[in-house]
Amino acid sequence: DIQMTQSPSSLSASVGDRVTITCRASQSISSYLNWYQQKPGKAPKVLIYAASSLQSGVPSRFSGSGSGADFTLTISSLQPEDFATYYCQQSYGTTRTFGGGTKVEIK
Amino acid sequence: EVQLVESGGGLVQPGGSLRLSCAASGFTFSSYWMQWVRQAPGKGLVWVSRIKSDESTASYADSVKGRFTISRDNAKDTLYLQMNSLRAEDTAVYYCAREGYSSGWYEIDSWGQGTLVTVSS
Numbered sequence: 001d002i003q004m005t006q007s008p009s010s011l012s013a014s015v016g017d018r019v020t021i022t023c024r025a026s027q028s029i030s031s032y033l034n035w036y037q038q039k040p041g042k043a044p045k046v047l048i049y050a051a052s053s054l055q056s057g058v059p060s061r062f063s064g065s066g067s068g069a070d071f072t073l074t075i076s077s078l079q080p081e082d083f084a085t086y087y088c089q090q091s092y093g094t095t096r097t098f099g100g101g102t103k104v105e106i107k
Numbered sequence: 108e109v110q111l112v113e114s115g116g117g118l119v120q121p122g123g124s125l126r127l128s129c130a131a132s133g134f135t136f137s138s139y140w141m142q143w144v145r146q147a148p149g150k151g152l153v154w155v156s157r158i159k160s161d162e163s164t165a166s167y168a169d170s171v172k173g174r175f176t177i178s179r180d181n182a183k184d185t186l187y188l189q190m191n192s193l194r195a196e197d198t199a200v201y202y203c204a205r206e207g208y209s210s211g212w213y214e215i216d217s218w219g220q221g222t223l224v225t226v227s228s
Contacts, residue, residue, distance in 0.1 A: 001169060034214040036152075043202060043218035044152065050212040087152050091213040094157070094166040096142065101151040 002026050002090050006099035012107040019075040021102045023088035028068045032092035035064055035073045038101075039084045047086075048073065078104070109133040109217045111203045116222030123193050123226070129186040129203030129219055137161070137181040140206040142215065143188050145199035145224075153199070156188065157206070171197075193226045200224075 003026040013019050023033065031051035036044040046055045048064035051071055061076045075082055083106055088099040115127040127143070143155040156177040158165045165177050176189040186203055200221040207216035 032212070036215070038152070043220060044215070045218075046214050046216055049209065049214035053209075053212070055214075055216075085151075089152075089154070089215070094164065095168070096154040096157060098144075098152040098154055 001095055002029060002092065002097050004088055004090055004097045004099040006086075006088055006102050008102060009100060010103040010105060012105050013078050014107045015078055015080055017078045017107075019078050019082075019104060021073045021086055021088075021104075023066075023071045023073070023099050025069045025071075025090055025092075029090045029092035031067045032090055033064070033066065033071045034089045034091060035062075036087045036089065037082075037084045038087065044087065075104075109205065111205065111217060111219035113201065113203050113219045113222035116201065116224045118225045118227065119193055120228050121194060121226055124189070124191045125193065125224060127188040127190065127201055127203075127222060127224070129188075131184045131186065131203075131205070134205070134217075136179075136184040140208070140213070141177075141179060141186045142204045142206055143177060143186075144202045144204055144215070144218075145197075146202070146221075147196075147199040150199075155201070158186070190224070193224075195226050198224060198226045 005024045033051045035048040038044040052064045085103045110132045112130045142157045158177045174192045178187045203219040204215045205217040
């Protein structure tokens with residue numbers, strides 16, 4: 001099975017900061033990579049699909065990049081509502097795998 | 108509006124069985140792949156299983172293979188997860204999720220509210 005490794009597992013940042021989260025796959029997955037945001041007590045929601053496509057309704061401060069095995073989620077200017085946990089997920093082949101998550105906390 | 112409503116969670120002893128259901132509404136259920144995703148208390152998301160729109164293909168995480176079975180009834184717009192030989196490490200909130208398809212790309216675009224399964228003696 002494809003393993004997904006996210007880093008860092010947590011980070012502290014201030015409102016207005018630029019934040020970058022990385023995700024590495026154990027093999028090439030082309031651009032079959034999605035990013036989700038989850039807030040406490042809530043179901044996740046998709047932010048980015050196909051590595052770099054912004055889901056409808058998601059603010060443009062979120063962006064994704066990468067292909068093959070290395071991917072990045074960037075928040076260009078962190079807002080108060082962005083403090084949450086972020087997960088990558090591969091959608092290559094018949095199975096799916098999530099990364100371990102990155103918790104973004106207030107500095 | 109897309110709605111996914113899970114039910115069937117609860118407390119079960121190790122080695123026991125439980126069947127989860129997910130009632131779908133607001134979309135053409137028979138046209139979508141569906142998934143189960145779980146999250147242990149305070150932990151991350153873990154993919155469990157996935158089933159094709161016509162039930163012809165299903166896949167599982169290694170941790171549940173041989174113990175869990177995913178199925179669906181398109182006439183009833185309902186997704187199921189039969190869980191056998193349950194272990195303490197299966198304790199989690201189980202989410203039902205719809206897998207959207209956009210120009211060749213798959214992503215989870217709708218989630219249920221989750222149902223808690225607790226495996227304990």
